[in-house]
Amino acid sequence: MTSLAIDGKDYPVLSGTVGPEVVDIRKLYANTGRFTYDPGFTSTASCESKITYIDGDAGILLYRGYPIDQLAEQSNFIEVAHLLLNGELPSADEYADFSRHITRHTMIHEQLATFYRGFRRDAHPMAIMCGIVGAMAAFYHDSTDIHDPKQRVIASHRLIAKMPTLAAMAYKYSIGQPFLYPDNSLSFSANFLRMTFGVPAEPYVVDPVVEDAMEKLLILQADHEQNASTSTVRLAGSSGANPFACISAGIACLWGPAHGGANEAALNMLRQIGTPDRIPEFIARAKDKNDPFRLMGFGHRVYKNYDPRAKVMGKVAKQVLDKLGINDPIFDVARELEQIALNDPYFIDKKLYPNVDFYSGVVMSAIGFPTSMFTVLFAISRTVGWIAQWTEMMEDPEQKIGRPRQLYTGATHRDYVPLASR
Numbered sequence: 001m002t003s004l005a006i007d008g009k010d011y012p013v014l015s016g017t018v019g020p021e022v023v024d025i026r027k028l029y030a031n032t033g034r035f036t037y038d039p040g041f042t043s044t045a046s047c048e049s050k051i052t053y054i055d056g057d058a059g060i061l062l063y064r065g066y067p068i069d070q071l072a073e074q075s076n077f078i079e080v081a082h083l084l085l086n087g088e089l090p091s092a093d094e095y096a097d098f099s100r101h102i103t104r105h106t107m108i109h110e111q112l113a114t115f116y117r118g119f120r121r122d123a124h125p126m127a128i129m130c131g132i133v134g135a136m137a138a139f140y141h142d143s144t145d146i147h148d149p150k151q152r153v154i155a156s157h158r159l160i161a162k163m164p165t166l167a168a169m170a171y172k173y174s175i176g177q178p179f180l181y182p183d184n185s186l187s188f189s190a191n192f193l194r195m196t197f198g199v200p201a202e203p204y205v206v207d208p209v210v211e212d213a214m215e216k217l218l219i220l221q222a223d224h225e226q227n228a229s230t231s232t233v234r235l236a237g238s239s240g241a242n243p244f245a246c247i248s249a250g251i252a253c254l255w256g257p258a259h260g261g262a263n264e265a266a267l268n269m270l271r272q273i274g275t276p277d278r279i280p281e282f283i284a285r286a287k288d289k290n291d292p293f294r295l296m297g298f299g300h301r302v303y304k305n306y307d308p309r310a311k312v313m314g315k316v317a318k319q320v321l322d323k324l325g326i327n328d329p330i331f332d333v334a335r336e337l338e339q340i341a342l343n344d345p346y347f348i349d350k351k352l353y354p355n356v357d358f359y360s361g362v363v364m365s366a367i368g369f370p371t372s373m374f375t376v377l378f379a380i381s382r383t384v385g386w387i388a389q390w391t392e393m394m395e396d397p398e399q400k401i402g403r404p405r406q407l408y409t410g411a412t413h414r415d416y417v418p419l420a421s422r
């Protein structure tokens with residue numbers, strides 16, 4: 001189909017390189033005086049993008065064309081960040097250059113550290129991250145001119161590099177330990193692990209299996225096309241807001257339990273099940289229409305097949321638990337639950353497969369992160385995707401302020417009645 005006729009007018013059908021065609025309805029209102037109605041944007045493409053492709057039915061996720069499992073197994077986070085931001089895997093020189101830029105930006109302005117003291121010790125780290133990342137705009141004035149491509153690049157590097165430092169500080173603040181400065185001789189992940197779990201009193205030895213797991217976690221969650229937080233970043237950026245403000249908006253959206261918070265819910269559920277013999281009871285509850293219980297970490301709005309990220313995460317969970325010698329029954333519960341659900345007609349018919357959150361909570365918990373930090377880790381990783389998507393939008397000549405319309409169902413015109421007469 002090359003066009004779709006509505007009220008006698010043709011609307012062009014656009015094709016991407018792969019994936020569903022889209023109907024270009026930009027002239028619909030001008031031609032018909034009608035809007036489209038699509039709450040939750042389930043049928044609406046909000047932009048053109050070259051960054052990430054998902055085929056939910058086939059269980060495919062590509063970053064710039066590369067399958068996620070290949071990147072998770074063979075690449076590293078810095079290389080993937082370069083790929084997402086610039087469109088190509090870096091050459092050796094480009095890799096060294098990009099890596100140096102990110103490493104050079106890991107420290108934060110010393111005065112920014114004093115902000116932490118303003119928060120309660122029991123503040124949720126995501127609350128701290130929303131505030132601190134937004135506050136960065138007050139410190140890095142030389143990278144807030146969004147119309148200057150060089151400043152955009154500097155802001156991107158700053159955000160990617162400083163997120164682990166800010167996140168580790170949020171954790172340290174909550175447990176009353178001193179902040180650790182970054183160690184730029186370490187990899188992106190090892191540096192974050194050291195700033196989070198190390199103390200100034202003794203050297204911190206990075207476990208290579210844990211470092212590798214951290215790299216994979218970061219790679220798997222780095223981008224996921226126009227999800228809620230990415231769309232939030234784009235919408236905030238569409239008004240010309242600076243990148244620090246936009247990423248702060250993305251963090252706020254990610255915080256929601258329907259988005260970044262699902263891994264915590266999945267881990268809690270596995271703990272609640274406790275032992276494999278209790279699985280049938282929970283499967284029965286998940287199938288019961290009168291019971292609101294759902295198997296957390298199962299099902300996805302887009303994936304109607306095995307989430308390719310969950311496959312990698314399952315392997316990582318096993319490696320980490322084996323290496324750390326953690327004999328956690330929740331991993332047995334997870335494995336068995338997965339097998340039972342994958343063979344149950346209810347889950348097969350409804351195309352409910354494990355999603356990335358099914359195993360990521362197990363991995364983060366085994367590494368030592370408290371559940372409140374799970375979404376913070378997600379934010380460190382997704383900052384790369386947010387920045388790549390924001391940059392793409394800023395470079396798009398057709399970019400305009402995002403301004404959805406509405407179906408108004410409120411009161412029609414009525415005259416004001418003074419208080420004494422109501």
Ligand code: ACO
Nearest residue numbers: 258259262286294295296297298299300301350352355357
């Ligand atoms: N357990 C049991 N039944 C389920 C589950 C589940 N986890 N997920 C969906 N279903 C059932 C629904 O009851 C519904 O049944 P019905 O057709 O008989 O009414 C059917 O499957 C379709 O479910 P919807 O909620 O309409 O599917 P949708 O695509 O809108 O929802 C969602 C996807 C929200 C992720 C859902 O599968 C869910 O709640 N999963 C558990 C939470 C979770 O793991 N979220 C993480 C998502 S991944 C991420 O955000 C990174």
